[in-house]
Amino acid sequence: MVAPDKMKIKRELLEMLLVASKESHPNEMVALLAGKKNVAEELVVLPFESGTTSAIIHTEMLPLGMRIVGTFHSHPSPHPVPSAADLQMFSRFGRFHIIVAYPYDEDSWKCYDRYGNEVEVEIVD
């Protein structure tokens, strides 16, 4: 089997995710990631309903022609571990699923594949 291409995220995007998570605290922030096959490049913010334990994204508002490569959401707790509801969301969109946990810094995020397995992501400029 051929090893899958390494997943990458733009540094600018990662910084945006950390700031957006901070600003939403103590509620969850949820958004989609757009980009190329293995590179998450852009944040796609759609209307969503968030609480302290869950969030629903209104994907009927998705602009046409956007290539969604994954999801991003924050956890107001210090545990970036996907819940059952998270795994259900992961299975619907792309390959990258980033969870940023409190305190929303460079070390408090993780990326998962659609099955909830942790994956390594390279930060690129």
Ligand SMILES: [Zn+2]
């Ligand atoms: Zn979650």
